[in-house]
Amino acid sequence: MTDRARTEAGNAEAGGEPAGTTVHAPAHPGLTAAEVAQRVAEGEVNDVPVRSSRSTAEIIRANVFTRFNAIIGVLFVIILIVGPLQDGLFGFVIVANTGIGIVQELRAKKTLDNLAVIGEARPTVRRDGVRARIPTAGVVLDDVIELGPGDKVVVDGEVLETDGLEIDESLLTGEADPVVKKPGEPVMSGSFVVAGGGAFTATKVGRQAYAAQLAEEASRFTLVHSELRSGISRILKYVTWMMIPTALGLILSHLLTLGLPADEAIRRMVAGIVPMIPEGLVLLTSVAFAIGVVRLGRQQCLVQELPAIEGLARVDVVCLDKTGTLTEGGMDVSALRVIGSASGGLEESGDGAERSEREDAYIERVLGALGASDPRPNASLQAIIDAYPADGGWRCTQSLPFSSARKYSGASLDDADGARTTWLLGAPDVLLPAGDHRLADIDDLNAQGLRVLLLARAERELDDPEVARGVRPTALVVLEQRLRTEAPDTLRYFAEQGVRAKVISGDNAVSVGAVAGKLGLPGSHAPVDARSLPARAEAMATALDRGAVFGRVTPQQKRDMVAALQSRGHTVAMTGDGVNDVLALKDADIGVAMGSGSEATRAVAQIVLLNNSFAALPSVVAEGRRVIGNITRVATLFLTKTVYSVLLAILVACCRIPYPYLPRHLTLLSTLTIGVPAFFLALAPNKERARPHFVRRVMRYAIPSGIITGLAAFATYLLARAHYSGPGALSAETSAATLTLFLTAMWVLAIIARPYTWWRIALVLAMGLGFLIVLVTPWLQDFFDLRLVGTTMPWAAVAVAAVAAVLLEITWREVDRRFPA
Incomplete structure (x- = not known):
């Protein structure tokens, strides 16, 4: 875990300084301009040509030097010898x-190359103590590169700083569990961050990097x-x-x-x-x-692999991640509710019945401090930051970043008086024990399509594996999600074309079902909690055939669900924008990522919707x-x-x-x-x-x-x-x-x-x-x-x-x- 100074420095990069905080210089300022120039002169640059299409020479060679062109060419020469010329018209x-063929493919190359520049990963490096986003090809040896959730590791390196840094190396090693990284440990190009953040120094760049050749081949058109x-x-x-x-x-x-x-x-x-x-x-x-x-390029749709056009046309099941696909990325806090200790019911903030104004202010300060503790907040936490900005009186001493597998984040906070408390913020049905009487009221909120987060005080330290056990519920944060206006028409199109849509989300199943119901998805009235799904592929495939909406799905479950559907002979497309979707996107027949999604999702997807419009899928x-x-x-x-x-x-x-x-x-x-x-x-x-x-x-x-x-x-x-x-x-x-x-x-x-x-x-x-x-x-x-x-x-x-x-x-x-x- 890192100290608060490093976290606050990360906040400055992520989107501005929180109110009342002091931003310190990063612990590792990176290379100087002179050192960068020296490495460029020595060729120590990440010069792997990442392109979305074949080169001009490859296009010409592929169209000219074909087996049948060779046969016809020989026959044409024979006819030119024996005559007359009109019998050789087939040669012309x-x-x-x-x-x-050459002209048309060159047109496609130009379109794709232009779009690829828009969708290219741009890592954040530190140079002369200043953060800057640069093209992947601009990284040089010994650069200090920052990492956050969803970022792809673009070159091999060694960890310098960590803030709960967890990296998924499954695309390289096949190991599904994320690896917790500590300073001094190696990171490999081609892996991606699933939780936390940190920084590493580049030790191998260009073609020397572990996954350089693999990445180059995978990204070719x-x-x-x-x-x-x-x-x-x-x-x-x-x-x-x-x-x-x-x-x-x-x-x-x-x-x-x-x-x-x-x-x-x-x-x-x-x-x-x-x-x-x-x-x-x-x-x-x-x-x-x-x-x-x-044609698709004109709609800001980047086809990273040509057969993806054909593949999506054959799809009969499309798995949709709710957040970022059916809903827009942003959210709004619609209510803050305290969990009353006497009645156990849910009561509106500010009604004076169960808490004083001082208690209201205390909870808001906790939420503000929790928001400031994460240098790269997700959409839910960003909504809290917007509603309850930090006042600078609290200090974060330890943080636990959000993980799709955990379903919660946390922080240890020192208040203005120096008193230390530990807080968790996450899914109520994960933090509360099964059968808790509060869950029924929370389900009522979820049934309205609202997203609910529980703020709870922990009795254990953050690094305790069972930190979520025995927490004291304090308040509920009710978030309103923004539905994509184009989603109903797109879902209707899939239904008319005989393509079954399955909504697979990490959120509460009832909430996901309510959102899907508002968009008119058939079967949304019977959402399924994925924690109750059988582990066996055959039994899971049966459950997937019956249901249409699945909530509380872990990243590994998403992958298993795709495999289960494929085992039934389905051609499966998967859409998503977050790191929790990467494994499923990779294993699906066709992966579709949003342009605003994480670098990792864009790297493994065959199709990237650069304008983030779900409505582009019918065109594909x-x-x-x-x-x-x-x-x-x-x-x-x-x-x-x-x-x-x-x-x-x-x-x-x-x-x-x-x-x-x-x-x-x-x-x-x-x-x-x-x-x-x-x-x-x-x-x-x-x-x-x-x-x-x-x-x-x-x-x-x-x-x-x-x-x-x-x-x-x-x-x-x-x-x-x-x-x-x-x-x-x-x-x-x-x-x-x-x-x-x-x-x-x-x-x-x-x-x-x-x-x-x-x-x-x-x-x-x-x-x-x-x-x-x-x-x-x-x-x-x-x-x-x-x-x-x-x-x-x-x-x-x-x-x-x-x-x-x-x-x-x-x-x-x-x-x-x-x-x-």
Whole structure:
């Protein structure tokens, strides 16, 4: 424990000097300006690059040097050698797509980096005896760094001063219990303060710090580790396996069996391979995520890990901490009540019935001194400080900081006459014995949504583990909480979207239930005291499924509750702003922290609401659903093309006939039926609820659609081979087969574009118009080698496409029937 001088010095930093106190210089003044400059010159700086996004070089490298860009690049070079240039159009499309991906991700990087600066942890250091908040990267070796509740330890160091300093190292060691630190003991970067305060000197900075590399990796903006992206990667792996034997089969059949010239055989082989590659799928996924990040950034929502957008869209249970989430951080003292020794009831302050004005003033002085004893008061204590400022006549000799696990704080005080007393301030149902007759009256106050703290006089010393035992209750402090105006609408949104909200708080369960009831949360009428919850995960999960409001939850219980819900297959999001939420935020599928919350919560959360607005969560959910729903749509388009390309390659090899298409034909079809429409569909609004098993759901539609489309195109090709003969027959056959393939693929697009809106209809019609322009424009006919000959075969091609469209409709409806959403 520290002396009063150090505590008062901490008060000056925390928000001004309490009335009547004398602020002394800190015991350890820190480095001088000259010493800081010397260490900077010697490179002894905390130079670990903490960033929220990949570097520009990484973005360019990740978008350019991909497996399929390499394959397509090789095929493009081959076409440039054998010619003509129009058969190499697919190469220019890849260049354009890659450029779009780079530009969009750079936009997202700029947005994220700007937001990251706003949300960056700024530790308090002492230099030349003056306190200053500086960026994490500005810390140098031997800096003296102050710590308070919720602060993250940014570098390794050695403790200099403590004031009940308790540090949680569970994120590093896995040990759940906080560690009480004493001067001379080490602290590790990556840990955080759960109670008390103090100061330490930096002994290792930069990459030498224990958790530097871990922190750098954890804070990076990533594009991996999501069901969406892992599913796409699995699909691409299967496609790669199919490409090599297909390419060999095509080239050998065209060269050896059909005896085509080498350049013609190569062009037909390339035409069979290129459409197998869903080259735009990865690009559109990255673009959709990047644009989502930019949109959320405009709402001051920092996405520290990209898959968090997707993850929150899949959430079906959201656990909400009451303080700072459903309520604003500040509180107001609404009443001070004495506990009468005769009747035991609760009577208003100042009514003269049970105490004199002198007693009133005495209790107010005690509260003022308790407030002054904590250099970093929480919201409850700050309200008391505002209502009862210290008068300077009392001196704190020992303090016990508030802890979420204890549920109370305390101090030993010397009054103006030198008499020493020890006081505790905390939860009545923790400090009073079970069954105490006063608790019923306190419950009445809690039922009104008020927060109640008990001021009690302790008979034991503060460092006694059982200091709260046998205390003498003195007064109740009644606090009124400020509800967030946006909370009811947000809770209503979650209910409408099928997301169950669970309020998990350390406060009294009845009080939490009353607050939740005012906000319209279903199930708030039956709050549960977490102290009565079973310890076993299975039994706890059952209780959590039944209840909606839980009070008196310890930090470890919050973590256990998240794990219990996950054991039932739930995707869990956790919101919070205090150190008591850190463990649960870390273990939840998605952690959401408030920008005004502690450094520790912001460090472990995937999403930080910099404007502290709970109302931003629906926007994040909506962005995630837009990304998942739309990528599922466009993935079906891309994989339908992959399936029919593989099928066509197998059929022509088995039938020993030339591949019907040139690369230019499939580039045109891919652009009109997939590339351009997919770009618009990927960015469109989409409110469909995210569902699991991405690959399975996509392939249910893509495989039958691809088979029907491929068989329809091949049937028209066979009819055209029987119909046409003589010079130019192959071109006519290809043109007829291209017409059927385009019309069938357009029908797949028309199905995927549902439900129709004016712009979706316009998009489909515009793609059809584009193909019609190619068919009627002479120079485009020559460029793409597309010319419909006669009337019989073109109309036959249309008829085959019509039959395929009917089969597609039947198939999609059957899949919908068998696998409903």
